[in-house]
Amino acid sequence: MFFSKQHSWLDGLYVRSYAMKMGELHLPGLDLYMVNEPSLVKRVLVSEADAFPKSDLLGQALRPLLGDSIFTTHGEQWRQQRALMEPAFEAARVRHVYGHMQAAAQAMVARLSDRAQVSVAIDMEAEMTHVAADIILRTILSQPLEAGDATKVFEAFSRYQELAPKMVLPALFGLRWWRPWRGRAKSEAAAVEIRALLVKLIRPRYEAARAGDGAGGPVDLLSYLLAARDAQTGEGFSFEELVDQVAMLFLAGHETSASALSWALYLMAQIPDIQERMHLEAQAGLADASSDPSELRALVLCRNVFKETLRLFPPVGFLARQAAGACTMRDKTLKADATVVVSPWLIQRHRQLWARPDEFDPDRYESDSSDDHPTAQESTRSGYLPFGMGPRVCIGAAFALQEAALILASMAQHFVLTPVPDHVPRPVGRLTIRSGNGIWLRLRRRETMP
Numbered sequence: 001m002f003f004s005k006q007h008s009w010l011d012g013l014y015v016r017s018y019a020m021k022m023g024e025l026h027l028p029g030l031d032l033y034m035v036n037e038p039s040l041v042k043r044v045l046v047s048e049a050d051a052f053p054k055s056d057l058l059g060q061a062l063r064p065l066l067g068d069s070i071f072t073t074h075g076e077q078w079r080q081q082r083a084l085m086e087p088a089f090e091a092a093r094v095r096h097v098y099g100h101m102q103a104a105a106q107a108m109v110a111r112l113s114d115r116a117q118v119s120v121a122i123d124m125e126a127e128m129t130h131v132a133a134d135i136i137l138r139t140i141l142s143q144p145l146e147a148g149d150a151t152k153v154f155e156a157f158s159r160y161q162e163l164a165p166k167m168v169l170p171a172l173f174g175l176r177w178w179r180p181w182r183g184r185a186k187s188e189a190a191a192v193e194i195r196a197l198l199v200k201l202i203r204p205r206y207e208a209a210r211a212g213d214g215a216g217g218p219v220d221l222l223s224y225l226l227a228a229r230d231a232q233t234g235e236g237f238s239f240e241e242l243v244d245q246v247a248m249l250f251l252a253g254h255e256t257s258a259s260a261l262s263w264a265l266y267l268m269a270q271i272p273d274i275q276e277r278m279h280l281e282a283q284a285g286l287a288d289a290s291s292d293p294s295e296l297r298a299l300v301l302c303r304n305v306f307k308e309t310l311r312l313f314p315p316v317g318f319l320a321r322q323a324a325g326a327c328t329m330r331d332k333t334l335k336a337d338a339t340v341v342v343s344p345w346l347i348q349r350h351r352q353l354w355a356r357p358d359e360f361d362p363d364r365y366e367s368d369s370s371d372d373h374p375t376a377q378e379s380t381r382s383g384y385l386p387f388g389m390g391p392r393v394c395i396g397a398a399f400a401l402q403e404a405a406l407i408l409a410s411m412a413q414h415f416v417l418t419p420v421p422d423h424v425p426r427p428v429g430r431l432t433i434r435s436g437n438g439i440w441l442r443l444r445r446r447e448t449m450p
């Protein structure tokens, strides 16, 4: 399967995978258990999280880039790093970077306005990757993507993202011996280049903060990370740790959002009625002069469109854990080190957890029927987890939701999206869930409303 298909773990799923409570796969060097049942999901991710630490499958492949960032660390080291990172992602701080997000959204509208002609098909994956990277660069480093070194960071990341899945997937398919040396060397070279560029961008800010000259500087995520102190020791991040965290935030923060935003636009383009309602909502809700993200609260449909997209196309399609010791689940005995996978992709399309599981219906969250959506009983049924659950839940969830509502509303406000005939994107599981053949749409600029 790995060699014949195009390196996508989605190809390893069967129809019955979407209805089972638990499944297993045994290959030489790999004992893998797939857990769908909500009580087991909660056990693995929440109540017994320490007994199921994050698997190192992804970590091994990503370490050259991400170093020892919170994405890959465990135990006490992770706990300390998470405590230092958390304040930067509190709701109040995320609100402060809204101005950066607005600037990136305006740049996106200007870029696309130049290209919006009904006869031209545009690859929205490339566009959404551009705007998501722009948002991350502006919110972390106060640098627009078009600024010299920021552009180089983006280009090196694009090369890295192309190569990294080739390093990760062999391990997932149990092919630990498979070593694509050339790809590996190239991805490691890209990682070295990214880190060198980040060092150049972060160093002056770090030195200024240490010398006590940080005040009056830019307000961005880096400024919060520079100010973070451990409650017990009073220590902050070392320079090396800071580079690790920024590299990780760049990758975790833009690859995921770019994937979800591209799928959301594709789904919007299929249903003109939803687009029209989103347009009216955006016209009424997005105030040109406002710099307060509370304006997004009124954009209920835009937010539900994103929520429903995250259900059908969760960017992080599986969460991999490792059993610390032998244990039992249902009628199965897992050995120590067995891989335990919780898949938002499977769970959020599960036949027993969702009514009309494959249907895109953003209005389902407005209904009172818990058959339509498990949100009312989310905590007990665990059928919706695009950001994960438990202690390792996504730290950037509030950031991502704020960014997505703004981008989708801006698109609906300024453009009409139409599908390209005969183009059906094919989901593939790589670093995130992407389309194997791009997401192509046509755009028409709406007349500017008075």
Ligand code: HEM
Binding pocket: 054, 070, 071, 082, 248, 249, 252, 253, 254, 256, 257, 260, 310, 314, 315, 316, 319, 320, 385, 386, 387, 388, 389, 391, 392, 393, 394, 395, 396, 397, 399, 400
């Ligand atoms: C739609 C967008 C996003 C989705 C769907 C998403 C999803 C996830 C998921 C599922 C996890 C948990 C992985 C696991 O348990 O194995 C995670 C972790 C993480 N995410 Fe996100 N994410 C998104 C956006 C972001 C953004 C914008 C940032 C930062 C700017 C971010 C930073 C992180 C970090 C640092 C972690 C690791 C947390 C830890 O292990 O303590 N994510 N994300």
